[in-house]
Amino acid sequence: MSDNQLTGEIPALLGLLSNLKVLGFFNNSLRGNIPPSLGNLSSLERLGLTYNALSGIIPESFGRLRNLSFFTIFGNAISGIVPVPMFNLSNIRIFDIGANKIEGTLHSDLEINMPHVEFFSVGDNQISGQIPLSIFNAPNLDVLEFYDNMLDGNVPSLEKLDKLFRLELGGNHLGHGREGDLNFLCTLVNNTKLGSLSITENNFGGEFPKCISNFSSTLQALSMSYNNILGKIPDEIGNLINLEVLDLAQNQLLGPIPFDIGRLWKLNIFYAHSNFLFGTIPHSIGNLIELTELVLNFNNLQGSIPLGLGNCKNLILLDLSHNNLSGPIPPEILGLSSLSIVLSLSSNSLTGELPVEVEKLKNLGQLDVSHNRLSGLLPNNLGSCVSLVELYLEGNLFEGPIPPYLSSLRGLEALDASNNNLSCGIQKFLVRFGTLKYLNLSFNNFEGVIPSEGVFKNTSAIFVEGNNKLCGGIPELHLSRCNSKTSSKTSLKLKITIIVVISGVTLVFSILLIIWFRKKKERKPTVTHVENSLLRLSYQSILRATNEFSPQNLVGLGGFGYVYKGILEVNGAVIAVKVLNLLNHRASRSFLVECEALKNIRHRNLVKVLTAISGIDYQGNDFKVLVYEFMENGSLEDWLHSSVGMNEPETMRNLNFIQRVNVAVDVAHALEYLHHRCETPIIHCDLKPSNVLLDGEMVGHISDFGLAKILSGDKLNYSTNESSSLGLRGTIGYAPPEYGTESELSTNGDVYSYGILLLEMLTGKRPTNERFKEGLSLHNFVKAALPNRVVEIIDPILLQESVRGGTIADITLNGNNLGNDEYLQCLNSIFKIGLTCSAKSPSERMDMSDVVTKLCSIRDKLLRPTRLYRGIRTAYDAKPTGNNVLLS
Known part of the structure; x- marks a missing residue:
């Protein structure tokens, strides 16, 4: 029953199913204790309770499950100790109790009799003591994880683990800060399958082991940061030709960066900051064309910045600060358009x-x-x-x-x-x-x-x-x-300005009088204006403002017309001009609908219509125009998907997390106004990112009311014919499912579109993404990942974003840092709002008033000050050092 929305507790009566072999409740919202009665399932072979909210302890009765080969309770809130008999379940192949609150003390002579175990993880708990020697007698071990506990002492020999692929020991108190602490690493030189090794955040001391250069070339990730390791990086490090991650930061390493580092042609991430490295940065580093993050700050590197770094076209983060580098900044570095996080x-x-x-x-x-x-x-x-x-x-x-x-x-x-x-x-x-x-x-x-x-x-x-x-x-x-x-x-x-203005006005008035008398004799287009308009414009003034509708001024196009940027001659004001394509027979009705919808509404989050013109042009053709305030930051679509604008060079524009939340709040306020605060409710019917425009202050405004529906005061429902007079309302992916079955229009339809928009803003994926097919939708994609796999669905751009001293990726993967739990709760809460709004059934969707209340509350939590702003200087380094003090 995995990947559902089950709540409540696991029924104890399941313990009566004596023939049950497999029981899986992965990724639900179950709470309460694990029933001890499950220990009676003598035939049970697989038990999976990962990603729930279970608490209590592991029942003692589980030590009797002799047929159990698969046991995982990862990602719950289970406490207490592990019953010792569980370490002697000889058929176990997968044993994962990670990411809980399990305590207890392990000791080196604890007997662990799991001869067939392949995956053994007790990571991210509160276990103290030492690593049991017996675990290293398991010849089939593929993954061994003790990370983020309170273990201390030495690490035993690993020579029997010749099939080991991943070893995670980070985040403990292992080692004694002296020579010999790292001897266990040299027992891995005969392992031909090792792919990932992490010993970060411990107390390991002694010289950097040269034997690491003899590790299998299958090694992809080597992380040794935040220890007390001495010596130099061995020249032979270049032998590890498949290395993708090399993290040596925050140690006491001396000497130069080896020239052979340039042989690691697959390297993506290289961290060596906060050491005592000296010498020049080798120009061979320009060979690392796959490099995405290079962090060498807080060392004693000299010389110039290598020009070859300009070959690293995938770099998104480069930090060479706090060294003794000299010479000019190479233009090749500033030419790396891939840099998107930090250049320091x-x-x-x-x-x-x-x-x-x-x-x-x-x-x-x-x-x-x-x-x-x-x-x-x-x-x-x-x-x-x-x-x-x-x-x-x-x-x-x-x-x-x-x-x-x-x-x-x-x-x-x-x-x-x-x-x-x-x-x-x-x-x-x-x-x-x-x-x-x-x-x-x-x-x-x-x-x-x-x-x-x-x-x-x-x-x-x-x-x-x-x-x-x-x-x-x-x-x-x-x-x-x-x-x-x-x-x-x-x-x-001021006096000069007043004189100039008066003279200018007089001159302009005189010229206008002359033009008026001349034009009286000519046939001119008839013009009608929206009631209470701020501008009175003619066809001629629109023609001049847009440079005769020059293609260079075209900023957008839609189903009913084209949008041009214009500059009025009379006052230099920048406007947006929507010219209706009257060859489309529905454009005229769209014009009337938009005029009717916008003439009496005013809200800071609605695009303001300045005037409307309906008449004929100089060739005698019908001509209809709507004039709006110009939104200089374009549409939300451009910012979310970094599209290439009309006649503009390709640019990558990204909204940070707080900006996205602000825009979501702006759009919610606008919809709440349309649905509940107008004299007669208005349904927008076509909410999507391209219809959300951003002004110079990045404030969101809803635009394009060409498909809007004004609800009559005495009747909120309409006939099918009336509702569909402009065809299918909305855009595929954003239109609610009920509109496809000739259902009547309602404000619930806008709520659905808003929910999809909100999910798109956080995931960076359109609802029409090619991966969403065969029953998978953006809604279901997000629903399956909550609440514990947010990192898998969030927009990758936001994963790198600086948040309270770390990144959103850190927060979603590690809940131990200050403020992370609250931030993760905010992320999940916004996703849940999006899911509720985009529910298939209209009756299950939220009202926009509730959306505004909840989103504003979440935004208040996010903006709550936690430290001086300048504390967030190294976005990728969440752990302060003596030279990088965060002020709280």
Whole structure:
């Protein structure tokens, strides 16, 4: 009965099924104790209770299950100790009690009589003592896991385990911090099947064993970080030609990085940070074309950054900070468009300017070049790094102004440009950065009036000391008042501005009068406007605004028309112009529906319609246009799936987790308004990512009401004919299943579409993904993974995202870090909302008012401050070191 939604307790009466051989309850929501009566099932061969919420202890009676060959209770909350007789179930092949709360003390002479065991795991519990010697007498062992317990002492010889593929000993207190601790590793040299070895986070000392170079070439992962290992990395490490992960971080390793590291052509991840490595970074490292993460910070490496790193086209994270590297930043490094998490070159002795190739880092989340000797102007191209969340430039010799093109970095949360020679005024666009939480401009040469809005209102987020020519701002900044000279200049500018504006208005009015008299004699298009419109536009003004509907201004197209970006001549305002394709016979009705739906509704999360035009063009053809506010950050579709926009270069734009939650809340507020707060309820009928637009502050707005339905005040249901007057409502994948069976339209249909949208935002998968076939859907895909396998379904981009000192991947895999449980609960809660909203039956779906309440509550938990912002500097390194202190 695995992979269902079973709740309650396991019935004790199952213990009466004397002939039962297999009992499986994998991946449900069962609670309570494991019934001791199951110990009466003398014929039982397989018992699987993985991924539930079971508590209590392992019953003593299980020691009598002599036929048991498969036993797994992984991922529950079971406590107590393991009954000793269970270690003598001689038919056991799979024994997995990992990820529970099991206690007890093992001792080295404990008899474990499992001659056929292949998989033995007690990992992620609270077991103390020593590793029993007897477990190493199991010749068929394939996987052996003792990770994340409290075991100590020495590790015995492993020479009898010649079939061992994976050994996990990390997260204990093994070793004594001295020579000889790692002797057990050399007993593995004759093993020809070893694939993964992890001894991280222990107390192992002594020299790095040279025998590791003689391990089988089948080894794919070697993790030895967070120990006290001495010596140098052996030159022969290059013999392990199939190695994909090499983690040697946080030890006491000395000497250079071996040149032969370049032979590990399959290497994906190389961590050697927080050691005492010296010498140059070997240029052979450029041979590692599969490398995705390279972290060498906090060492004593010298010389220049190898140009060959530019060959590593798959790098997503590169950290060379806190070394003694010198010379310029190679343009080849900044040309790695694959970099999407961190590029940190801080605290070195790099010189020269910041190369203009920085514009290629369009996907990068954090750029840190602080505390070097970089000079010159900040390049305008820096504004092309549209995905930047954190930008650290402090402690250099940069000069000139902050480039105005940085105004495109609308997702920026931290900007530090302190301790440079920057000058001119503080750019006003910083006020509009709604996500900015940390801004340090101190100790530069900025001058003029400091703003008092946006981030500049928050004294805990803004730092401007050491700029003696700044004035004004909020009183808490204790800056001098702007002097009379400044005020006089301001007054003079104001007077000049008023005169220019009055003259300009007079001139424009005169020209308009002349044009009006001339046009009176000509035939012109008739124009009608939405009631209470803010603009009164003509066909001619729309034509000019869009450069005669130039293809370069085309930003989107749909079933009923085309959308152009336009700039009004009269005031320079940017607008979005939807031109209806009247060759489609349903476009005219769509126009009327959208006008009717939008004319009396106003909400911050609905795209605002400015006017509507219905008439004829200069050729006498019918012409219908809707004019909206322009949303400069495009659609949610573009951000979720990194699509190539119309006539735009290919860019990778990613929303972080909090931004996705914010957009989900915005869309929920809009739907709740349409369903419950309008004079007559409105059903959108076509909610999907391409119809959710993002403004300059990354606020979500629902658009495109061409399929909307306004519910009559006295009747909420309609005939089939009325409901289907525009054909099938919605888009495949997002339209609720009942609309395909000629069911009446209802607000429940929008709720279904919202649920699918929410699941898509967190998984990064469209409901029409090619893997969703033969009964599998996005809904079922998510449902099968909750609550314990979130890491398998979440958008891979979010797995790398910095969250409270670690990554979302850390949180979903390891619940021991501070705040992780709460964060994981939030993830699961949002997924559950999406599942409930996208339930097949309309009656099971949530009301949008409840969705808003629950999502806002979850967002409040996520945004609850846990530490100073600058504490989150190394997203991939959740464990603080002496040189990397996190402030709480």
